[in-house]
Amino acid sequence: MKRALTVCSLGLALAIGIYLAWLGVPRHDWFVERTGSLDNAERVAFQPGDITHETFRLVSTTGLVADLRVLRPAAPGQRLPVLLLIGGQRTGKDAVDLAGVQPGVVLVAIDYPYAGNRDPEGFWSSLAIAPDVQRAFLDTPPALSLTVGWLLEQPWVDPNRVEIIGASLGVPFAAVAGAIDPRVSRVWLLHGGADNVSWVSHAGRKHIGNDTLRRLVARMALLLVHGPSFDTPEWIRETAPRPVVVVAARDDDYVPAEAQAPFVELAKLPHVELLWTEGLHIGPGRNNELQQLLDVVLTRVAAGGPIMDP
Numbered sequence: 001m002k003r004a005l006t007v008c009s010l011g012l013a014l015a016i017g018i019y020l021a022w023l024g025v026p027r028h029d030w031f032v033e034r035t036g037s038l039d040n041a042e043r044v045a046f047q048p049g050d051i052t053h054e055t056f057r058l059v060s061t062t063g064l065v066a067d068l069r070v071l072r073p074a075a076p077g078q079r080l081p082v083l084l085l086i087g088g089q090r091t092g093k094d095a096v097d098l099a100g101v102q103p104g105v106v107l108v109a110i111d112y113p114y115a116g117n118r119d120p121e122g123f124w125s126s127l128a129i130a131p132d133v134q135r136a137f138l139d140t141p142p143a144l145s146l147t148v149g150w151l152l153e154q155p156w157v158d159p160n161r162v163e164i165i166g167a168s169l170g171v172p173f174a175a176v177a178g179a180i181d182p183r184v185s186r187v188w189l190l191h192g193g194a195d196n197v198s199w200v201s202h203a204g205r206k207h208i209g210n211d212t213l214r215r216l217v218a219r220m221a222l223l224l225v226h227g228p229s230f231d232t233p234e235w236i237r238e239t240a241p242r243p244v245v246v247v248a249a250r251d252d253d254y255v256p257a258e259a260q261a262p263f264v265e266l267a268k269l270p271h272v273e274l275l276w277t278e279g280l281h282i283g284p285g286r287n288n289e290l291q292q293l294l295d296v297v298l299t300r301v302a303a304g305g306p307i308m309d310p
Contacts, residue, residue: 027138027229031180034142036062038150050074051101055093058150065113066143069093072106072156081161081301082151083188085109086144086170086177090118095167098290102298106156110147113139130224137173137225144177148184161185161304165297168192168254168282172230179238187236187244190293191252191282193259194232194266196222202256233262240271247275247296249289254281 038058045055052074058066072080083105087095092111099107116132117125144164151157163186166174171192178187193199200218201211208214219227236244246263249255267274277292 025228026231027226028180030138031141031145031176031229034060034062034064034139035145035149036060036064036142038146038153041150048074056150058146060142060146062142064139064142064146066110066146067093067113068108068110068147069096070106070108071096071099071101073103076156079158080104080106080156081158081163081304082106082108083163083165083297083301084144084147084151085165085167086112086140086173087167088169089114099294102294105298105301108147108151110143112136113143134225138229140173141176141180144173145181148177148181152183159183161301163188163301165190166192167293172196172232172235175232175235175239175244176230178242178244179235182242184242186242187239188297189232189236189244189246190297191247191249191255191277191289192232193255194236194262195259196227196230196232198256198258202259203254233266236266236272237269240269242271244272245275245296245300246272247277247293249277249279249281251279252281254283 037060039061040059042057042059043054044057045053047053050073052070052072054070054072056068056070058068060066081104083099085095085099085108087098087109089112091098093109095109096107114132114136116129116136120129148162148164151162152159162184164174164178164184165188166172167190169192171189174187175189178184197215197218200221201215204214204217208217246267248260248263252260263274266272275296277289277296279289279292280286282289282293
């Protein structure tokens with residue numbers, strides 16, 4: 001009996017080791033293959049007016065689903081630049097409401113492709129949603145790429161100016177999507193981090209007081225969601241020669257300085273620019289921080305000018 005238990009324990013340890021090793025393998029091929037091609041685009045909501053509000057569900061040939069909202073001029077008369085947003089998990093496609101209507105620009109935001117319980121209670125409930133969280137992490141960059149492909153088919157889109165914006169939590173996903181999809185003309189990374197371990201460790205400081213233990217837990221948490229596949233500095237380098245604009249908050253209370261530090265080195269690359277906003281991390285009710293970010297992005301977009309329809 002004792003020998004049998006030992007064999008079972010070794011088998012379990014081996015299985016866990018293999019699983020963790022599998023999680024550590026970058027899933028770069030998945031990001032490309034999972035995108036597939038557009039199988040169906042359903043408009044599920046429509047509000048006409050001077051500004052058209054639309055909600056769409058895109059379905060890929062791989063089964064991937066992207067839910068998104070679009071704010072655009074009803075009859076632009078010209079092909080306009082597009083800003084594709086991925087922000088906080090709960091904000092999702094409603095991020096277009098935070099940005100508001102902006103003249104001469106099409107705003108698009110997508111939901112994270114997450115199908116699990118959004119309010120788990122307790123350890124076991126949190127453990128049960130782990131596969132859904134893992135799938136959402138892997139599916140978010142392909143969902144962005146699927147959306148880019150759909151946008152390029154629309155008559156009101158300037159095909160040379162489809163830009164991806166990752167804000168806060170959306171930064172690592174936008175970095176991946178912008179790198180793997182050459183159709184993206186520029187990548188914006190707003191109020192996020194480049195060192196994910198430091199970022200996640202900082203988020204857990206209220207629950208784990210010991211710095212060493214907290215970083216260990218952060219590394220494990222990131223590994224469980226395929227963290228090695230979301231190495232933001234690596235993806236920023238891969239985006240070259242297309243431009244990447246990083247905007248960081250000087251007094252960010254959500255992203256620590258350690259997580260921002262790699263951006264300083266990355267800004268030495270010819271295709272990377274680092275800008276700073278004053279104040280805290282973007283968030284609900286922080287209108288000054290939001291306005292600074294909008295000013296930076298929209299000023300750059302307006303400087304390019306749209307392409308007129310023939």
